[in-house]
Amino acid sequence: SQTIHQWPATLVQPVGSPLSLECTVEGTSNPNLYWYRQAAGRGLQLLFYSVGIGQISSEVPQNLSASRPQDRQFILSSKKLLLSDSGFYLCAWDRERNQPQHFGDGTRLSIL
Template sequence: SQTIHQWPATLVQPVGSPLSLECTVEGTSNPNLYWYRQAAGRGLQLLFYSVGIGQISSEVPQNLSASRPQDRQFILSSKKLLLSDSGFYLCAWSEAYRRPQHFGDGTRLSIL
């Protein structure tokens, strides 16, 4: 069966520091991969999605970036974190276009 791993579960970072969140999927090949952010009291907002290695689409302009160095690895990064980057970040995967998306356990990011 397919599983998705996301880490770390919790992260506290100072303003201006770099960020790297990692997500990996097991049990499937060539999945579609997604990064979402959930601000407090709100629904999820799509940040990035990828349909293959090196293919990244950005949905929201921001100081975050994403990369897909391997088929089942998706990384969310920032060179300098802002206070507004605080939130709950979720990685998700799907088998193909418009198939149901399955989520990881999320990373709670706090910026001080």
């Protein structure tokens, strides 16, 4: 069966510090991968998605970047965090369009 792992579960970082969140998927190959941010238990904002190694599409201009160095690894990064980067970050995967997405347990990021 397929599983998705996301870490860390919580993170507290000072303003201006770098960020690296990692997501890995097991049990499938060539997944589509997604990074979302969710504010205050509400809807999901798509940040990045990837259909293959090295292929990243950005949805909104922001202080974050994403990379996919391996087929089942997706990384969310920042060089200098802002207060506005606080939130709940979710990684997800699917195989085909119109198929449901499967989510990790998320990372709660607090910027001080």
